[in-house]
Amino acid sequence: MISVGLAIVAIILLGRVIAHRKHLASITDQYYQTTGEIDARLILAETRLVGFKRKEMLELRTAHSIIPDLKLVEAISGDTVLLSSITGKHLLLYRFSESSCIDCVIKDIEALKKLSKRVPPEQIIAVGNYSSSRSFKAMINSYSLSFLAYNYTFPLGVPLQSENYDNDVPFYLVIRPDFEVILPYSRDDEIQNQKYLERIAEFFERIN
Numbered sequence: 229m230i231s232v233g234l235a236i237v238a239i240i241l242l243g244r245v246i247a248h249r250k251h252l253a254s255i256t257d258q259y260y261q262t263t264g265e266i267d268a269r270l271i272l273a274e275t276r277l278v279g280f281k282r283k284e285m286l287e288l289r290t291a292h293s294i295i296p297d298l299k300l301v302e303a304i305s306g307d308t309v310l311l312s313s314i315t316g317k318h319l320l321l322y323r324f325s326e327s328s329c330i331d332c333v334i335k336d337i338e339a340l341k342k343l344s345k346r347v348p349p350e351q352i353i354a355v356g357n358y359s360s361s362r363s364f365k366a367m368i369n370s371y372s373l374s375f376l377a378y379n380y381t382f383p384l385g386v387p388l389q390s391e392n393y394d395n396d397v398p399f400y401l402v403i404r405p406d407f408e409v410i411l412p413y414s415r416d417d418e419i420q421n422q423k424y425l426e427r428i429a430e431f432f433e434r435i436n
Contacts, residue, residue, distance in 0.1 A: 293386050294407050295311070295403055297310050297312045298311040298380055298385075299380075300378035301361060301379045303368040304369070311403075314376070315407070317351055317436070318432065319402065320347065320353070320401075321353055322399075322400050323398060323400070324336070324356055324396075325356065326364075327396045336398055336415065337354065339425055340375065341373065343425050343429060346429040349376075350376075351432065352375040353376050354375065355377070355379075357381055358381070359381065387412075397415055399413060400412070401413070402431070
């Protein structure tokens with residue numbers, strides 16, 4: 229009788245051990261499932277944060293100024309057009325002059341030609357400041373641009389222009405459809421230029 233009783237007790241204990249192990253396995257599964265969900269949420273939150281920081285990095289560099297409706301002279305045809313006639317969407321404007329570093333301008337133009345593969349060419353313009361329209365046309369013809377170029381021999385009327393007008397440092401800015409100037413950038417070294425244009429490409433890909 230004692231051995232039968234012990235056997236019954238052993239069976240009961242074994243059943244409890246098995247039930248306990250199943251409970252532990254269930255808790256473990258729930259833990260890993262919860263941990264996985266938390267990790268996924270953290271990754272999503274981190275991704276959103278990075279996206280927000282990128283957007284913030286771009287949007288906080290707003291000039292808070294309005295560019296006038298400039299009368300631009302098209303480099304090839306010589307026709308005079310209003311800026312308003314070419315700004316139905318956001319527009320990237322690259323400004324340079326005949327006294328700018330020529331090597332810098334050449335590198336910038338080549339970078340813009342590459343950029344035009346990600347940003348629609350009609351949303352990019354180069355605006356030079358050349359006293360001779362003939363020399364400006366010859367220079368533009370030599371580049372085989374995929375985007376339009378214009379000549380404008382006066383300050384653009386934006387803060388960045390006055391900052392760089394004396395030393396003729398090339399610069400970029402984005403013009404919104406309402407003529408507000410955003411994302412201004414004065415030309416720096418090649419690494420910073422590449423970073424800026426990469427952010428610009430991402431910006432246009434996001435809004436287009």
